[in-house]
Amino acid sequence: MSSSDGAGGTDGADCMRGGRPTAVTAPGEPSAETIRTGGEAVFSALAERYRHELRVHIYRMLGSFTDAEDLVQETLLKAWRRRETFEGRSTFRAWLYRIATNTALDFLAGPARTREIALAVDSAGSPAAAPLAEVTWLQPYPDELLDLAAPGHGEPHTVAIARETVELAFLAAIQHLPPRQRAVLILRDIAGWPAQETADALDLSLPSVKSALQRARTTLRDHLPERRADWGAATEPSAAERAVLQRYLAASRDADLSALALLLREDVRQAMPPHHLLFDGRAAVLDLWRPVLAGDEPWGEWRSVAHAVNRQPAAVSYLRRPGETVFTAINADVLRIEDGLIAEITTFDPELLPGLALTLAE
Structure with missing residues (x-):
């Protein structure tokens, strides 16, 4: 059976193999009858409370914030259209997760985007294995939006989104998995689903x-x-990481390459999705920065602002070019810090900064 039914069951039904499901309504859980017959306003109110966590779930599957935003809307529309198939054997939330997971799998199997992972090259043009440089569709997810996925309903699942499940290194790594392996890993190891429930959702x-x-x-x-x-x-980010970020912001603001060098591990790496390019080592990273911060013809006035992205410290850099009145975002650097030094920088272009302001007032 194709996953196109969106719910891992017959036309989206949360049915049990080999037997008739029995509807069980947990305390605070809407009844199957309410889901099926309550009308559009009732259904929308019940489904919308899960929009943000479903978006995070799809984001883990895809690695792209903008695609996750599109597919969470598609998920909720599918759920509404197939509401009559909800029989109440699983929770409403689990039923929505089934639809979301299979919607993501359909997207990954379709022609919407060619997603080929290829080895990156370093600044010398040599092949370099680096997941963050190989996953060209990777996008950041601002922490303030991650926080919306756990608004505190008082339900067991409304826990804060942990770094280990959304950090960029993890997101890039799981994109190397075949889609169904990825779905199994996310449902079992992150969502905490039992093996049988995972099998039912994915028709495995x-x-x-x-x-x-x-x-x-x-x-x-x-x-x-x-x-x-x-x-x-x-x-x-920890207090120690925030301290390193402040020093990083100051080095950028002051165009101080010496201060920047003191913050970098010798084996630091900088990747710039969607480019298959890796700057490997402190010398290569400083060579990248040198013409920007200390060139003969400065680009303009720089400002950097602290942010938190994917539960990691980040700096959004703004530039006001000569003759301009506003500072415009140039990029966002997301840092991975080990033992007080920067081990990895992932740099995103402005168009890959969903949820972050792109201009900065005087």
């Missing part, structure tokens, strides 16, 4: 789910930073 056998999860975990380890397991489940 239980052994297939277990095998896919094992393969996904093995591949993931090959693409994640070595010390990623040490980062924990932080939901915001």
Whole structure:
């Protein structure tokens, strides 16, 4: 069966293999009858409370904020059109997640976007393995929007979005997984679904789910930073990371390459999605920055503003060129910091900054 039904069951139904489902309504959970017959206003009110967390779920599947924004709307429209298939065996939330997951899988299987991962090249033109430079469609997700996915309904699932599930290194790594392996990993290891529920949602056998999860975990380890397991489940940058960010902002503001050099690990890397280009090592990163900050003809007046993106410290750089009256966003640098030094910089162009203001007043 194709996943095009959007819910991993017959025409979207949350039905059980080999038996008739029994509707069970948990405390605070809308009844199946309410979902099916309550009308558009009632359904919309119930579904909208999950919009933000569904968007984060789809974002993990796709790595693209703008695509996730489009597909969460498609998910809710599909759910409304298929509301009569909801039988109440699963929770309404789980039913929506099924539809969202299969909508993402359909998107990944379709012609909407060619997503080919290829080796990047470093500044010397040599091949370089670097997930962040290989995933050209990767986009950042501002923390203030991540926070909307856990608005505090008092329900068990409304927990803060942890860094380890949305950091850029993780997002880039899971894009290397085949789509169904990716879906299994996200549902099992992040959403915490039981194996059988995952199998039902994806129309897979239980052994297939277990095998896919094992393969996904093995591949993931090959693409994640070595010390990623040490980062924990932080939901915001630490005080030490914010201190490094402030020094980074000052170095950019003051065009101080010496100060910048002191913040960088010797093996620091800078990637710039969507370009398959990697600046590998402190010298290469400083060579990239030198003409911008210390060139013979300065570009204009720079300002950098602290942000938090994907639960990581970030700096959005603005430039006011000669003769202009406003500062316009030039890029956003998202930092990965280890032992007080910057280990990785991921730089995004302005058009890849959803949810961030693109101009800065005087």
